[in-house]
Amino acid sequence: MEPLWVIGLIGGLILLVLMVGTPLKPLRFAGHTLIKIMIGALFLFFLNAFGNSYGIxxxxNFVTSAVSGILGVPGVAALVIIQMYLI
Structure with a gap:
């Protein structure tokens, strides 16, 4: 192959990777966020299962799952404090 064809082919492959790789990043972020929200719902399920004997x-729902999933254990603690003392 001529060097011009090789350079053109490599340049085209680089452009293809750049164009295909860019839309995947927001999807990856959305996927990670969705997984964290599902883990937050699991946190709340276990909190309700074990906290039932303590009146917790x-x-x-979506908001409480998002708070507990994104913030983690401090988010769950904040939700418990809000539930017990403010509501």
Missing amino acids: HVPI
Whole structure:
């Protein structure tokens, strides 16, 4: 092959990778966020299961799952404090 064809082919492959790789990053971010929200719902499920004997119950919905999934254990603790003292 001529060097011009090789350079053109490599340049085209680089452009293809750049164009295909760019839309995948927002999808990856959305996927990670969705997984964290599902883990947050699991946190709340276990909190409700084990906290039932102590009178702790936090409803499981999208907002509480997002808070507990994104913030983790401090988010779950904040939801418990809000549920017990403010509501």
